[in-house]
Amino acid sequence: MKRLFLLAFFLNIVFAVNGQKYMTKNGFIGFYSHTPMEDIKADNNQVVGVLDISTGEMVFQALIKSFHFDRALMEEHFNENYMESEKFPKSLFKGKITNLASVDFSKTGTYDVTVEGDLTIHDVTNKISTKGTIEVVNGGINANSKFNIVPEDYKITIPGVVRDKFDKSMAVTVTMKYTPIANK
Amino acid sequence: MMKRLIISIVSITMFLMLFVSCYYDNEEALYPVLNNLCDTTNVTYSGTIVPILNNSCLGCHSVPATGGSILLSTYAEVVGSAPRITGSIKQLPGFFAMPKNGGKLKSCSITQWDIWVRNGMQNN
Amino acid sequence: MRRLSVTILLSLMTLGIFAQEDLMNIVNQSTPNEINYTTATFKSTRVMNGHSIERMQTGQLDVRISHRFETLNSGGYNFFGLDLSYIHLGLEYGITNWLMIGVGRTEIDKTFDGFAKFSILRQSTGAKEMPVSVSAVTSVALKTLKFPDQNPTNYFTSRLAYVAQILVARKISEGFSVQLTPSYVHRNLVATELDPNDIFALGAGARLKLSKRVSLNGEYYYIANPKTYLSQQVYNPLSVGFDIETGGHVFQLFFTNSRGAIEKQFIGETTGSWKKGDIHFGFNISRVFTLKKHLKSSNY
Numbered sequence: 001m002k003r004l005f006l007l008a009f010f011l012n013i014v015f016a017v018n019g020q021k022y023m024t025k026n027g028f029i030g031f032y033s034h035t036p037m038e039d040i041k042a043d044n045n046q047v048v049g050v051l052d053i054s055t056g057e058m059v060f061q062a063l064i065k066s067f068h069f070d071r072a073l074m075e076e077h078f079n080e081n082y083m084e085s086e087k088f089p090k091s092l093f094k095g096k097i098t099n100l101a102s103v104d105f106s107k108t109g110t111y112d113v114t115v116e117g118d119l120t121i122h123d124v125t126n127k128i129s130t131k132g133t134i135e136v137v138n139g140g141i142n143a144n145s146k147f148n149i150v151p152e153d154y155k156i157t158i159p160g161v162v163r164d165k166f167d168k169s170m171a172v173t174v175t176m177k178y179t180p181i182a183n184k
Numbered sequence: 185m186m187k188r189l190i191i192s193i194v195s196i197t198m199f200l201m202l203f204v205s206c207y208y209d210n211e212e213a214l215y216p217v218l219n220n221l222c223d224t225t226n227v228t229y230s231g232t233i234v235p236i237l238n239n240s241c242l243g244c245h246s247v248p249a250t251g252g253s254i255l256l257s258t259y260a261e262v263v264g265s266a267p268r269i270t271g272s273i274k275q276l277p278g279f280f281a282m283p284k285n286g287g288k289l290k291s292c293s294i295t296q297w298d299i300w301v302r303n304g305m306q307n308n
Numbered sequence: 309m310r311r312l313s314v315t316i317l318l319s320l321m322t323l324g325i326f327a328q329e330d331l332m333n334i335v336n337q338s339t340p341n342e343i344n345y346t347t348a349t350f351k352s353t354r355v356m357n358g359h360s361i362e363r364m365q366t367g368q369l370d371v372r373i374s375h376r377f378e379t380l381n382s383g384g385y386n387f388f389g390l391d392l393s394y395i396h397l398g399l400e401y402g403i404t405n406w407l408m409i410g411v412g413r414t415e416i417d418k419t420f421d422g423f424a425k426f427s428i429l430r431q432s433t434g435a436k437e438m439p440v441s442v443s444a445v446t447s448v449a450l451k452t453l454k455f456p457d458q459n460p461t462n463y464f465t466s467r468l469a470y471v472a473q474i475l476v477a478r479k480i481s482e483g484f485s486v487q488l489t490p491s492y493v494h495r496n497l498v499a500t501e502l503d504p505n506d507i508f509a510l511g512a513g514a515r516l517k518l519s520k521r522v523s524l525n526g527e528y529y530y531i532a533n534p535k536t537y538l539s540q541q542v543y544n545p546l547s548v549g550f551d552i553e554t555g556g557h558v559f560q561l562f563f564t565n566s567r568g569a570i571e572k573q574f575i576g577e578t579t580g581s582w583k584k585g586d587i588h589f590g591f592n593i594s595r596v597f598t599l600k601k602h603l604k605s606s607n608y
Contacts, residue, residue, distance in 0.1 A: 023335075049335070050338075060335065061339055063339065065342075072365030073598060074598075081521065086482050094331075195424065196426070205465045210500055210505070211497065211499050212499070214466075239456055275579070278381065279382070281378070281567075284392070284394075
């Protein structure tokens, strides 16, 4: 009995270490808000993301100070007043592809997926579920998704005087181009 | 970094060249005759007070500028505002310092004003 | 048989946990250790009268309107000084993200002023540690008030004054910043033999954040030159007040004993004394416009 347990245990370790992992250090996350008063748009091209294709789990982390605006003043207010990036320097997503079985990572092609997980922004974690696409290409995997987030859900306070400059929710776009990590 | 350093050094040097026109002057030394000469014996309205008003006051205290709703272009107006003029040119508390934008009047001018007031503010 | 399935189930569960933690480790290791530059040491490019370590970013224009009213001890009839104000107008622009220039005009002595502020060091943590931010300010002031007629010869150079300052600032915590500003003011023409043409002063400024958008600021310049036997009694300028930031505007409201808003005037020409009640209410309004957008956003 003990032998069976040990066998199962070791098998799992082997699987854990050899699970196919893909990562990127230049993932893209951008957000956009449009109102008649003002357009707010920021890009982050330094998102670190990891995808484990054997479990469908994905993690990505973005430094708030790496979100760049075309107006320096807007970027300063974003960090100082809204995101308080000195206190909360990073935002994190930990989730998984729920319909992993419908993706064949060995065949090139585009697959529609649903991803669920915990999104942590400004030290507040909310469960999100969103649709996206996984594109298997030669030498890598591209993952794309678009979803909306409401700033107030993450305790980001926007004062009444400027609330009209922001849309009710921000449109977030995620584009990750993963390449495989060498197995250890 | 190199480029920034070069541009800073060039700009600061160019700026410091402005310092070449750097002088150590003071009015006492530059205009000694004028400063040691204060005519306190022959103080008249037209000869002493009006030139001071022209130089330092009427820029604002005449039509159309009308600083603080006080006009000083006629003898009557000057006499009417005399107490406030005294307080303002001496920059006493409770009075707005005058001339507003030109710094304090020379002490010679203030003394001449005092003498004219003391002599009865004559229209001479 | 049951034990086997339980075991397998347990190991699969731990596998799940290990996998996510494992992913987290990979992510944390890969996140680059960047240089974390300190931002927003002060809310505006001025502590109150004097320059702060802050600068305009590339392509940003700051329109500044500054008022200093007359003294509170002018009495109730004069509405405690609010009936009369001295105004300074300024336009300040960021040429690069380390060089900022500005021009201005104040009605006191009808003075034009221009300055350049160079950012030399920036406070940072992370990959590179720098305890303070350091900048240098150089400025020129030109008095255009007409010379009194009686002077035999008037020299253009008599109208000029120069200022050089080094700003050393540190954001000690999110809510508290300090700055030291050794300053040198040179005036080509002064009133008497005993008035110094060169003034050496040490400025100290501090700000305490009261909320995300409001801070309490204080500023004091200690003039090292002896203050006796001058043509007019001169005092050290001291200012205390608030910064209120609303979107693109910063309002600085304060009490000060200086009438002038430029270095040449408030360092060395402050004739008001706090003890005597020569306290002026003043404010600066700063509005930043972005003239040049400095990053091309992707379309998505």
